[in-house]
Each structure stands twice: as structure tokens, then as C-alpha cells.
Amino acid sequence: MRVFFSAKNNPRVIIIQKLYGKLYNNNSEITFPKHRFKRFIKNVVLGTVERQEVLFEEINQSIENINLKNMDKVFQTIIKSAVYEFLYMPKTPRKIIIKEYLNASNFFLDVSQTKYLNAILDKISKKIRKINE
Numbered sequence: 001m002r003v004f005f006s007a008k009n010n011p012r013v014i015i016i017q018k019l020y021g022k023l024y025n026n027n028s029e030i031t032f033p034k035h036r037f038k039r040f041i042k043n044v045v046l047g048t049v050e051r052q053e054v055l056f057e058e059i060n061q062s063i064e065n066i067n068l069k070n071m072d073k074v075f076q077t078i079i080k081s082a083v084y085e086f087l088y089m090p091k092t093p094r095k096i097i098i099k100e101y102l103n104a105s106n107f108f109l110d111v112s113q114t115k116y117l118n119a120i121l122d123k124i125s126k127k128i129r130k131i132n133e
Contacts, residue, residue: 011037012081012104018045020077023052048084055083062124074108075117082121086128094125 018030022045032042048055059068059079068076078101085097098121105114 010100010104010107011035011041012100013107014041015044015081016074016077016104016108019048019081020074022049023077023080024073044081044084044089047088048081051084051088052080055080055087058087058128059083059124062127063120066120072113075113078105078108078117079120079124083124083128086125090129094129098122098125 014033014035018032018041022030030045032038032045035041056068068079071079082097082101085092086094089097098118101121102114102118105117109117
């Protein structure tokens with residue numbers, strides 16, 4: 001079932017948009033909208049940008065058979081930001097992180113791609129949270 005929502009109400013849609021702009025469109029300055037989750041959005045975006053190498057290594061260790069660089073850029077952005085949350089926001093349950101990113105991905109991806117993303121995020125989260133817990 002697809003959930004339709006307003007992009008400006010979902011903080012993870014804003015995170016994906018800001019990260020995509022920074023990582024692939026070379027936006028030199030990131031501005032953050034006035035939003036009730038502004039601090040959260042800012043932490044995830046700036047943390048993901050700062051720790052790209054660590055995130056890339058963690059993703060490659062978790063999914064051996066899949067090359068992240070061959071994936072769609074939106075896919076890469078979603079996975080990187082989700083992995084950042086798995087690693088650096090341990091108080092947020094992994095199932096909630098996955099659910100929120102899947103809801104946000106409906107704005108950018110087809111249903112079949114969302115199912116694939118679900119499988120990838122589930123596999124990565126189990127390995128990351130198992131190691132860190």
C-alpha cells in the first residue's frame with residue numbers, strides 16, 4: 001500500500017533532497033527550511049556528508065554482492081542517510097528508520113524499487129545493529 005503525503009511534512013524527504021543536492025549537484029551551501037524537526041534534519045544531512053567514507057565502508061561490508069556505485073543516485077542517497085541513522089542514532093529502533101525511509105522513498109521511487117530498498121535496508125540494519133549492540 002502506497003502512502004501519499006506532503007513532502008514538506010516528512011523530515012526524511014527533506015533529508016534525501018538536501019543530501020542529493022549536496023552529493024550530486026555540488027550545492028556548496030545547504031540551507032535548512034523552517035521545520036519542527038530542523039535539528040534532526042540538519043544532524044542527519046551534515047553527519048552523512050561528513051562521514052561518507054565510513055558509511056561507504058559500512059555499506060560495502062554489509063552487502064557484499066551489491067556495488068553501491070552501480071545503484072541509482074537516489075537509492076545511494078537513501079541508503080547512506082539510513083545507514084547514518086543506524087550507526088549514529090542508536091535510540092531510534094531500526095524498524096522505524098526503515099519504515100520512515102520507505103515512506104519517503106515512495107516520493108522518489110517505484111513500488112518495485114521500494115521493495116528492493118526494503119530488503120537492502122533490512123539486511124544492512126541487521127548487520128550494523130547486531131555488531132553495535
